[in-house]
Amino acid sequence: EVQLVESGGGLVQPGGSLRLSCATSGIAFSTYWMTWVRQAPGKGLEWVASIKEDGSDKYYVDSVNGRFAIARDNAKNSFYLQMNSLRVDDAAVYYCATRRYYFDHWGQGTLVTVS
Amino acid sequence: IQMTQSPSSLSASIGDSVTITCRASQTVSTWLAWYQQRPGKAPKLLIYRTSNLDSGVPSRFIGSGSGTEFTLTIGSLQPDDFATYYCQQFETLPWTFGQGTKVEVK
Numbered sequence: 502e503v504q505l506v507e508s509g510g511g512l513v514q515p516g517g518s519l520r521l522s523c524a525t526s527g528i529a530f531s532t533y534w535m536t537w538v539r540q541a542p543g544k545g546l547e548w549v550a551s552i553k554e555d556g557s558d559k560y561y562v563d564s565v566n567g568r569f570a571i572a573r574d575n576a577k578n579s580f581y582l583q584m585n586s587l588r589v590d591d592a593a594v595y596y597c598a599t600r601r602y603y604f605d606h607w608g609q610g611t612l613v614t615v616s
Numbered sequence: 617i618q619m620t621q622s623p624s625s626l627s628a629s630i631g632d633s634v635t636i637t638c639r640a641s642q643t644v645s646t647w648l649a650w651y652q653q654r655p656g657k658a659p660k661l662l663i664y665r666t667s668n669l670d671s672g673v674p675s676r677f678i679g680s681g682s683g684t685e686f687t688l689t690i691g692s693l694q695p696d697d698f699a700t701y702y703c704q705q706f707e708t709l710p711w712t713f714g715q716g717t718k719v720e721v722k
Contacts, residue, residue, distance in 0.1 A: 538659075545702065545713055545714070545715045545716045546651070546653075546659060546702055546704070546713040546716075547713065548704075548710055548711040548712065548713070560709055560710075562710045563710065596658055596659070602647070602649075602664075602706035602711070603649035603661060603664045603665075603704065603706055604649075604651075604659075604661060605661045605664075605670055607658035607659055607660070608658065609657075609658055610658055
């Protein structure tokens with residue numbers, strides 16, 4: 502069974518930092534692109550960032566580029582989202598998901614509150 | 617690329633057939649996916665590449681279209697189908713989603 506478990510969300514002040522983690526099991530992690538998608542309260546879905554299987558390619562939505570950094574540790578079957586200079590409009594549930602183009606497995610989400 | 621879904625919400629009964637439309641601001645060829653999201657839950661992939669059902673997705677979900685106009689049809693609504701549906705293009709970065717269509721019980 503594929504499982505993705507996010508952690509690291511919480512309350513942070515504007516300008517602060519958080520590091521989200523996504524631990525995976527049940528997949529050959531090192532062969533998957535991995536992705537973060539977020540959903541502001543009561544709003545729709547927004548793709549945030551994706552990272553290639555070996556970490557050599559990374560893509561970001563413009564609104565987070567330069568503030569967020571996606572990374573992975575294939576030895577730990579985990580990947581991360583370092584979020585710096587957080588803004589009020591970054592507040593959302595952050596989901597980790599598998600694959601690059603469309604996303605076939607999702608975690609349960611972790612809530613980030615910026616206030 | 618901006619994705620626009622219509623309607624934003626609809627009411628239907630068990631057994632009804634419903635159709636959701638997704639329009640792209642420019643062509644996305646057939647690089648389109650559909651997701652279902654139940655309240656408080658993560659999205660679930662239903663369809664990728666316009667018309668391909670993900671594993672385990674019932675055949676009453678049918679996707680079609682190309683270019684800038686796409687549809688998701690749910691034939692014979694079941695209780696589990698009352699949810700919000702999103703389209704997503706993956707033709708051009710940044711990948712973008714529609715605003716969602718909420719399917720409610722009439």
